[in-house]
Amino acid sequence: MDAVLTGIVQIQGTASVERFAYYKFEFRPEGESTWRFLTRSEQPVTEGKLMDWHTHTVAPGTYWLRLVVVDQTGNYPEPCEIRVTVKQ
Numbered sequence: 001m002d003a004v005l006t007g008i009v010q011i012q013g014t015a016s017v018e019r020f021a022y023y024k025f026e027f028r029p030e031g032e033s034t035w036r037f038l039t040r041s042e043q044p045v046t047e048g049k050l051m052d053w054h055t056h057t058v059a060p061g062t063y064w065l066r067l068v069v070v071d072q073t074g075n076y077p078e079p080c081e082i083r084v085t086v087k088q
Contacts, residue, residue, distance in 0.1 A: 002062065002085045009053045011065075013080075016044040019072040025051055030062035030083070055086045062086075 015023035022042045026035035039051050050067070067080040 002083045004085045004087055005053070005055050006087045007055060009055055011050045011053060012048065013050050013067070014046050014048075015041070015050055015067060015069045016046055017069050017071050017077065020044045021070045021072045021074075023050070023067060023069045025053075026066045026068065027058070028064050028066075029058075030064065035066060056088065058086055060086055060088050 011025070022040055023044075024040040025038040027038055028035045038053065041051075053065075062083065062085050065082050065084055068076050069079075070076045
């Protein structure tokens with residue numbers, strides 16, 4: 001079952017790899033292939049707040065949210081993707 005999100009949602013987790021450079025969040029509506037940028041941070045996080053997502057900036061519906069953690073060589077492990085439903 002998808003997480004149902006509304007309002008300002010605090011995303012928690014870990015974004016850290018060896019030789020960390022940055023992490024970024026992207027999203028895309030269900031059924032589309034193009035990812036849209038949300039935010040980027042140059043500070044690694046371990047079991048903490050990664051970002052606040054203001055869901056009122058998107059229309060209600062189903063979305064994919066993706067976390068990409070990039071190292072100093074530009075490489076990244078498999079991104080973490082979750083499906084969510086935004087309600088207003």
